[in-house]
Amino acid sequence: MPDITWDLLSQQVEQCRLCPLWQSATHKVPGQGDPHAPLMLIGEGPGQREDEEGLAFVGPAGQLLTRMLSAIYLPRDRVYICNAVKCRPPHNRTPLQEETDACKLHLRMQFVLVRPKVIVLLGSTALKAVLGQDHFITRERGIWIQRKGVWMMPTFHPSALLRDPDKKRDAWKDMQSLQSKLMELQLYSDIYGPLMTPS
Ligand code: SF4
Numbered sequence: 001m002p003d004i005t006w007d008l009l010s011q012q013v014e015q016c017r018l019c020p021l022w023q024s025a026t027h028k029v030p031g032q033g034d035p036h037a038p039l040m041l042i043g044e045g046p047g048q049r050e051d052e053e054g055l056a057f058v059g060p061a062g063q064l065l066t067r068m069l070s071a072i073y074l075p076r077d078r079v080y081i082c083n084a085v086k087c088r089p090p091h092n093r094t095p096l097q098e099e100t101d102a103c104k105l106h107l108r109m110q111f112v113l114v115r116p117k118v119i120v121l122l123g124s125t126a127l128k129a130v131l132g133q134d135h136f137i138t139r140e141r142g143i144w145i146q147r148k149g150v151w152m153m154p155t156f157h158p159s160a161l162l163r164d165p166d167k168k169r170d171a172w173k174d175m176q177s178l179q180s181k182l183m184e185l186q187l188y189s190d191i192y193g194p195l196m197t198p199s
Helices: 006-015 020-024 048-053 061-072 097-114 124-131 158-163 163-182 186-191
Strands: 039-043 079-084 116-123 145-147 150-155
Touching: 006 097, 020 150, 039 097, 039 124, 061 158, 061 163, 079 097, 097 124, 116 163, 124 150, 150 163, 158 163, 163 186
Parallel strands: 039 079, 039 116, 116 150
Antiparallel strands: 145 150
């Protein structure tokens, strides 16, 4: 097995035909951000804008996510952001389990490369792709669990907040919980340097 590198990851994603989603993709969307970020965010899959630009979370949901991160002093370029599937599902439908299963190969490589200390799972698809099909966003939202030394919290996908603004109150609680976790683990100093930790 060759060493896992960012070049290998982007080559593998680019050439991937492990599920049928490659057929409807204009661009593959592997993810982007700080390659050694202490915080990784995982969403569902690329939408139209993401598919056009080859970048994750650049459409309206991505812009909302950027504002949510800013509210807890996290610049987008200091975290790593990707999706459970790297190709846009037709008509933005939810990825099927066999598609997220196939794409896990790339997600696992991203875990190895980034080595995040904290992961936020944005929505049901990311939650099930990472923790398993027996996990439910409505039941587990906002609850921290630790797997192999990594803290993980599911919360709503920003698209769900755009569709249903009533969810924003809970999402904000989750952002505050994320801020507390990053402070508890002293990870803001990894993000900003030791002298810059929000009070
Ligand atoms: S969604 Fe993932 S597994 Fe499916 S073709 Fe695209 S990169 Fe490959």
